[in-house]
Amino acid sequence: MLIMKRKITLKQIARELDVSISTVSKALRNSVEISDDTKQKVQAFAKLYNYRPNNIALSLKNRRTNTIGIIIPEIVHHFFSKVIRGVELVANKRGYNVIVGLSNESFAKEVINMEMLANGSIDGFILSMSKETLQQQDYHHFNETMSQGMPIVMFDRVVSDVNCDKVIVDDFNGAKNAVKKLINNKCKSIALITTKDYVSVGKLRTQGYLEALEESKMIPQSELILKIDDSLDYEVHLEKLEAEIEQLFKSNEKIDGVFAVNELYALSAMKVARKLGLDIPNDIQVIGFTDGVLSKHATPSLTTVSQHAQQMGEKAADLLINKLESENDEEEERFQTLVIPTELIERESTK
Amino acid sequence: MLIMKRKITLKQIARELDVSISTVSKALRNSVEISDDTKQKVQAFAKLYNYRPNNIALSLKNRRTNTIGIIIPEIVHHFFSKVIRGVELVANKRGYNVIVGLSNESFAKEVINMEMLANGSIDGFILSMSKETLQQQDYHHFNETMSQGMPIVMFDRVVSDVNCDKVIVDDFNGAKNAVKKLINNKCKSIALITTKDYVSVGKLRTQGYLEALEESKMIPQSELILKIDDSLDYEVHLEKLEAEIEQLFKSNEKIDGVFAVNELYALSAMKVARKLGLDIPNDIQVIGFTDGVLSKHATPSLTTVSQHAQQMGEKAADLLINKLESENDEEEERFQTLVIPTELIERESTK
DNA sequence: TTTTAACACGAAAACGTTTTCGTTGCTCTC
DNA sequence: GAGAGCAACGAAAACGTTTTCGTGTTAAAA
Numbered sequence: 142m143l144i145m146k147r148k149i150t151l152k153q154i155a156r157e158l159d160v161s162i163s164t165v166s167k168a169l170r171n172s173v174e175i176s177d178d179t180k181q182k183v184q185a186f187a188k189l190y191n192y193r194p195n196n197i198a199l200s201l202k203n204r205r206t207n208t209i210g211i212i213i214p215e216i217v218h219h220f221f222s223k224v225i226r227g228v229e230l231v232a233n234k235r236g237y238n239v240i241v242g243l244s245n246e247s248f249a250k251e252v253i254n255m256e257m258l259a260n261g262s263i264d265g266f267i268l269s270m271s272k273e274t275l276q277q278q279d280y281h282h283f284n285e286t287m288s289q290g291m292p293i294v295m296f297d298r299v300v301s302d303v304n305c306d307k308v309i310v311d312d313f314n315g316a317k318n319a320v321k322k323l324i325n326n327k328c329k330s331i332a333l334i335t336t337k338d339y340v341s342v343g344k345l346r347t348q349g350y351l352e353a354l355e356e357s358k359m360i361p362q363s364e365l366i367l368k369i370d371d372s373l374d375y376e377v378h379l380e381k382l383e384a385e386i387e388q389l390f391k392s393n394e395k396i397d398g399v400f401a402v403n404e405l406y407a408l409s410a411m412k413v414a415r416k417l418g419l420d421i422p423n424d425i426q427v428i429g430f431t432d433g434v435l436s437k438h439a440t441p442s443l444t445t446v447s448q449h450a451q452q453m454g455e456k457a458a459d460l461l462i463n464k465l466e467s468e469n470d471e472e473e474e475r476f477q478t479l480v481i482p483t484e485l486i487e488r489e490s491t492k
Numbered sequence: 493m494l495i496m497k498r499k500i501t502l503k504q505i506a507r508e509l510d511v512s513i514s515t516v517s518k519a520l521r522n523s524v525e526i527s528d529d530t531k532q533k534v535q536a537f538a539k540l541y542n543y544r545p546n547n548i549a550l551s552l553k554n555r556r557t558n559t560i561g562i563i564i565p566e567i568v569h570h571f572f573s574k575v576i577r578g579v580e581l582v583a584n585k586r587g588y589n590v591i592v593g594l595s596n597e598s599f600a601k602e603v604i605n606m607e608m609l610a611n612g613s614i615d616g617f618i619l620s621m622s623k624e625t626l627q628q629q630d631y632h633h634f635n636e637t638m639s640q641g642m643p644i645v646m647f648d649r650v651v652s653d654v655n656c657d658k659v660i661v662d663d664f665n666g667a668k669n670a671v672k673k674l675i676n677n678k679c680k681s682i683a684l685i686t687t688k689d690y691v692s693v694g695k696l697r698t699q700g701y702l703e704a705l706e707e708s709k710m711i712p713q714s715e716l717i718l719k720i721d722d723s724l725d726y727e728v729h730l731e732k733l734e735a736e737i738e739q740l741f742k743s744n745e746k747i748d749g750v751f752a753v754n755e756l757y758a759l760s761a762m763k764v765a766r767k768l769g770l771d772i773p774n775d776i777q778v779i780g781f782t783d784g785v786l787s788k789h790a791t792p793s794l795t796t797v798s799q800h801a802q803q804m805g806e807k808a809a810d811l812l813i814n815k816l817e818s819e820n821d822e823e824e825e826r827f828q829t830l831v832i833p834t835e836l837i838e839r840e841s842t843k
Numbered sequence: 844t845t846t847t848a849a850c851a852c853g854a855a856a857a858c859g860t861t862t863t864c865g866t867t868g869c870t871c872t873c
Numbered sequence: 874g875a876g877a878g879c880a881a882c883g884a885a886a887a888c889g890t891t892t893t894c895g896t897g898t899t900a901a902a903a
Contacts, residue, residue, distance in 0.1 A: 148611070148640050150859060161883045166861060176881060191636075195612040197551045198859035201888045206548065208591070208613075216580070217573045219785075226567050229594050233605075238613065240559070240591045243580050254584075260499070261546040261889090262559075262589065285542075289499055408789055415791070434570075438759055438786055440766070501889060512853045517891060527851060549889035552858045612859090 149190045158186060200261075209461055210263040212242040212254050214271045214298075219404075219433035220450045221269070224296065227454020228267055235462050237264075248273040252282045264465050265292040267457045270300065276339050278302070294461045296453050298341055299478075306464065307478040308457045312342050315446040315483030316349025317356075319428045320400050322444075322485060324357050326426055326492050328398030332365045332389060334406040340371070346402045346430060365393060369406065379409070386413045399427045404435045407443055411490065427490040441489035449481050456481065500541045509537060551612075560812055561614040563593040563605055565622045565649075570755075570784035571801045572620070575647065578805020579618055586813050588615075599624040603633045615816050616643040618808045621651065623722075627690050629653070645812045647804050649692055650829075657815065658829040659808045663693050666797040666834030667700025668707075670779045671751050673795075673836060675708050677777055677843050679749030683716045683740060685757040691722070697753045697781060716744060720757065730760070737764045750778045755786045758794055762841065778841040792840035800832050807832065 155162045160179065168175045168183035169192070175183075186192075200206040211228055213221045225241065232239050240263060242254035251271050258266075266286065274280070275298060283303045287293055296308040323331050333350045336343035347366075354361050367389045369382065386409055390396060399414075401407035407429030411421055419425045421441050429436055432447035456479050506513045511530065519526045519534035520543070526534075551557040562579055564572045576592065583590050591614060593605035602622050609617075617637065625631070626649065634654045638644055647659040674682050684701045687694035698717075705712050718740045720733065737760055741747060750765075752758035758780030762772055770776045772792055780787055783798035807830050 146639060151861095152859075162860085163862080163883060163885090164881085167882090170861090174881065179881080193607070193611040194861095195859050197548060197557065197612040198888090199861085200548045201552050201858090201890095202860050202862095204888065216577050217570065219568065222568045222573045225592070226594065229567070229592065233593075238591055238593075238608065240589055241576070241580065242584075242589075243577065256544070257589065260544045261548040288497060405789070412791060435785060435789055438756070439789070440763060440791065502891095503889075513890085514854075514892080515852060518852090521891085525851065530851080545891095546889050549858090550891085552860095552888090553890050553892095555858065 146190075148195070149187075149192050150195070151192075154183065154186055154190070154192065158182060205264050205465070206262060207236055208238040208240055208263045209458070210240050210242060210255075210258040210266050210268075212244055212251060212258075212266060212268040214244050214246045214269060216241070216243055219435075220297075220431055220448065223450035224269075224454035224457070227451035227456075228458045229454075230451075231455050231458040231462070235458075237458075237462060244271040244274075246271045246273055248277055248279065255282050255286060259286050259289070259291055263291075265294070265461045267294045267296065267454075267461055269296050270298045272340060275300065275341065292461060292464045294457045294464075296457050297448075300341065304476055306457075306460050306476050308453050308460065309478065309480055310342070310448045310453070311480050311483050312345035313349040313352070315430065315448070315485075316346035316400065316402070317353045318349075318483070318485055319430075319446050320350050320353035321357070322487075322491065323398040323400065323426055323428060324353065324359070326398070328426060330365065330393065330395040331359075331398040331400060332367065332393065332396045334367045334369065334386065334389075334399065334401040334410060336371045336402060337368055343402055350400055365389075365396065382406070383409050383413055386410055387417070390414065390417055390419075397425050399425065401427070401429050404429050404431050404433045404443070404445070407445070407490075408435055408439055411439065411441070411443070421490055422492050426492060428485075432486055436486075436488070439490075444488045444491040445486050447484045447486050449484065453481050497541075499546070500538075500543050501546070502543075505534065505537055505541070505543065509533060556615050556816070557613060558587055559589040559591055559614045560809070561591050561593060561606075561609040561617050561619075563595055563602060563609075563617060563619040565595050565597045565620060567592070567594055570786075571648075571782055571799065574801035575620075575805035575808070578802035578807075579809045580805075581802075582806045582809040582813070586809075588809075588813060595622040595625075597622045597624055599628055599630065606633050606637060610637050610640070610642055614642075616645070616812045618645045618647065618805075618812055620647050621649045623691060626651065626692065643812060643815045645808045645815075647808050648799075651692060655827055657808075657811050657827050659804050659811065660829065660831055661693070661799045661804070662831050662834050663696035664700040664703070666781065666799075666836075667697035667751065667753070668704040669700075669834070669836055670781075670797050671701050671704035672708070673838075673842065674749040674751065674777055674779060675704065675710070677749070679777060681716065681744065681746040682710075682749035682751060683718065683744065683747045685718045685720065685737065685740075685750065685752040685761060687722045687753060688719055694753050701751055716740075716747065733757070734760050734764055737761050738768070741765065741768055741770075748776050750776065752778070752780050755780050755782050755784045755794070755796070758796070758841075759786055759790055762790065762792070762794070772841055773843050777843060779836075783837055787837075787839070790841075795839045795842040796837050798835045798837050800835065804832055 151162050151165045155165045165183050168180045169187055209232055215221055229239050244251035251274055280303050294306040299307045299309055335347050338344045351361050399410045401410055407427050411427050414425050429443050429445040432445050436443035436445040502513050502516045506516045516534055519531045520538055560583055566572055580590050595602035602625055631654050645657045650658045650660055686698050689695045702712050750761045752761055758778050762778050765776050780794050780796040783796050787794035787796040
């Protein structure tokens with residue numbers, strides 16, 4: 142059985158060494174006010190008992206916790222977990238901790254989570270909005286939090302109605318370049334598999350698709366655009382997804398290229414294509430979005446648009462911490478939007 | 493430009509209403525000591541200014557933060573992120589926050605992270621050890637933390653040298669049942685693709701493999717066992733991995749079954765098999781470990797051993813919080829090990 | 844009228860720090 | 874030998890709570 146020794150405090154050291162608390166505190170911080178003798182004595186004692194200042198007490202005194210809160214819709218997700226990794230990396234490097242809240246795509250949980258953390262637990266937020274929040278367009282919790290002096294950095298799923306720092310992917314150009322790649326590869330009939338429009342990123346990617354077609358004087362055809370209702374969890378409705386795609390392929394046999402706004406749609410498209418006896422990439426070429434583990438390990442491996450999720454997390458964390466540590470108020474008032482360029486990662490699903 | 497209204501405190505309410513701080517505090521908690529008049533006045537004012545008690549001050553006073561720390565080797569990982577989800581779920585339900593630290597498989601970072609959090613920031617740990625820690629077998633940071641009265645719950649990667657609560661997967665029986673499944677499916681020559689032995693879970697799964705063979709009077713053959721050195725990041729050494737598997741297959745053409753201790757090994761095995769012209773599952777059947785996104789969406793989809801990661805996280809969180817909130821010291825001293833049963837999820841890679 | 848009890852509230856300590864501002868003794872200077 | 878100056882330390886406030894223990898006022902009981 143181990144001996145229980147509770148964490149030692151300044152007060153206990155002071156009592157033990159028969160000096161005041163102030164003296165101990167100063168001695169440990171190597172203050173010139175304290176004689177070398179006393180310093181040595183105190184520091185030796187502190188080391189012996191492995192003294193560490195209590196973070197909570199420090200937070201209360203300094204009115205800053207050196208902790209940042211990150212709120213995301215889902216953590217079992219390649220993109221979001223990579224963002225967290227980026228945040229944690231620079232947060233740790235700069236002396237901050239990271240506290241995680243999951244909204245699970247629910248507006249109510251997002252609000253609860255933020256209120257729980259905003260009462261002193263953290264110094265600022267990094268967050269990506271839930272789908273429900275995007276649909277309801279209710280942003281009062283963001284504005285209230287900010288009006289109490291707590292900075293917010295939003296990433297990926299952002300909205301222009303909220304005035305704060307943002308880190309976003311260049312969804313429009315990412316999509317556009319992907320589709321242009323298909324066009325350059327001689328695709329004549331390119332399908333789009335996307336989400337309903339309320340998800341901001343889905344909308345932008347759709348626009349990129351359209352723009353690419355237009356620039357190449359190709360006429361967008363509505364029957365080539367499949368809009369999936371992703372309010373239902375597509376992980377469990379795989380068959381439904383595949384059925385819709387199969388329908389798309391069957392009623393448009395000339396399709397020789399597919400751009401999908403996420404990995405799963407792209408993989409499903411490949412699966413359906415194979416089922417219909419189409420060869421990838423010879424009969425049909427496929428490009429997805431998000432460089433996740435699926436794209437890499439699929440057969441054939443999937444050409445995709447990488448979002449540099451980790452870099453997004455890093456930038457967001459730097460933005461937030463810079464704001465937290467900026468002296469001048471001017472800096473604190475100016476909001477910026479960082480756009481992370483995408484990168485087309487070519488693999489086997491395209492020529 | 494939004495108006496900045498800093499968070500209001502008891503002191504400010506007291507001053508504004510010309511009563512004492514104690515009165516305000518009691519009024520808000522509906523104490524019988526306070527007259528109905530005063531209560532109403534105070535509560536109305538507090539509501540108007542959206543008063544919320546400061547968490548840090550509460551933590552300092554109560555000497556508990558209602559926050560639990562979770563330290564894992566990696567977050568961009570299906571298993572670990574699912575565990576986090578489980579932890580967050582019950583933590584939130586029971587009024588706790590979750591603060592995440594990443595060791596990145598490094599001993600040093602694990603220690604740093606724990607020391608950073610152990611100084612008052614959290615009430616207890618949930619963690620899975622880094623590979624480096626497992627290799628070095630240096631567990632002093634765990635024991636020191638616990639000797640200071642901070643409980644630890646370990647999951648998945650545990651070690652008997654540390655005496656604490658644990659939540660583990662039944663790796664042995666999971667592996668054994670998987671291999672028995674292959675045997676029942678008429679496999680005569682079953683290969684094992686595993687890791688080096690210092691990773692506890694890899695070792696147990698290997699033992700399960702051996703046990704299953706023995707029970708069926710089959711003789712383990714060392715040339716059918718491939719031990720991968722996963723100290724190098726296999727995500728970037730895919731070709732090396734595949735080359736080793738190809739070598740295994742080529743020098744043992746009779747192999748008609750493969751059990752791999754993780755998803756990636758299993759997928760690589762399938763890829764190599766296809767390359768060699770083998771049909772899955774007719775020529776060769778494959779079973780993996782960990783029910784990740786790869787298993788589900790691979791073609792053919794992979795039969796695999798599910799670890800119920802989210803459930804592990806939930807159990808770990810309940811275990812920890814129960815300990816934190818237990819009154820009697822007896823409960824606090826008894827350590828238990830929860831074994832989560834595995835489940836064989838049958839898909840297309842087996843008959 | 845005096846004692847008691849109930850009522851409504853305030854003062855202060857405590858949690859563990861840091862920091863400002865004294866307050867002692869000294870030694871040195873003239 | 875008186876004042877100045879310095880070295881070394883301590884008291885106390887502050888961060889924002891909760892809670893214990895007074896304390897004063899008023900109404901009821903003796």
